[in-house]
Amino acid sequence: MKGVGSCRGQRGAVAIEFAAVFVLFFAVLYGLLGYCVPLLMLQAFNDAAAAGARIAVSVNPGTNDYNAALRSAVDSAVNQRLSWMPASWRNGCYNGAYLNTPTTETVQGRSYTRIQVCVNYPYAASPVVPLLTLPGIGTIPRLPNVLTGQASVLL
Numbered sequence: 001m002k003g004v005g006s007c008r009g010q011r012g013a014v015a016i017e018f019a020a021v022f023v024l025f026f027a028v029l030y031g032l033l034g035y036c037v038p039l040l041m042l043q044a045f046n047d048a049a050a051a052g053a054r055i056a057v058s059v060n061p062g063t064n065d066y067n068a069a070l071r072s073a074v075d076s077a078v079n080q081r082l083s084w085m086p087a088s089w090r091n092g093c094y095n096g097a098y099l100n101t102p103t104t105e106t107v108q109g110r111s112y113t114r115i116q117v118c119v120n121y122p123y124a125a126s127p128v129v130p131l132l133t134l135p136g137i138g139t140i141p142r143l144p145n146v147l148t149g150q151a152s153v154l155l
Contacts, residue, residue, distance in 0.1 A: 027137050034129045034141035041089065041128070045119040045149025048081035048090075052098055052117035053151040061113070061155070067102065074099040074117055082119070089128070093118030093148065105154065118150040 055077040059070045078098045082090045092098040100116040124145035132140045 027134050027140060030132055031140045037128050038123060038143050038147060041121060042147045042149060044082060048078045049117040049119050049149045049151040051081045052078045053115055053153040056115040056153060071099050078119060089121050091120055093120050112154040114152060114154055116152040120146050120148040123147050
């Protein structure tokens with residue numbers, strides 16, 4: 001005899017609801033974890049590039065082979081800031097170098113040297129966190145092809 005509270009017509013409904021909700025919660029959790037590492041890398045790249053640009057101020061332009069001394073100081077500062085991450089995760093933007101060739105700019109009749117420091121990682125070519133494609137949601141995490149941190153200073 002079927003009563004008012006009979007569950008016979010509801011068999012399997014809980015399993016279907018669980019499957020639908022599980023995909024949603026899993027996507028949110030994976031998205032949270034999937035974005036943490038790349039955003040940490042991006043913040044570290046920006047910090048390291050800024051440290052490299054700041055250390056460039058301390059190099060005396062009157063020294064012999066100024067460009068080599070500048071490159072050495074910037075490389076040392078960037079590598080020190082990024083020493084916690086594997087070396088394969090950090091690349092220079094300028095043919096493998098962190099420091100671009102210093103350029104001279106004239107601003108309001110005065111001559112300045114522009115120092116540009118850049119660190120990047122080709123995330124699309126080798127993702128740190130595996131990309132996950134979920135039906136109806138898409139690829140998680142959605143990130144730019146290259147994670148880049150850069151800084152510049154006029155001396």
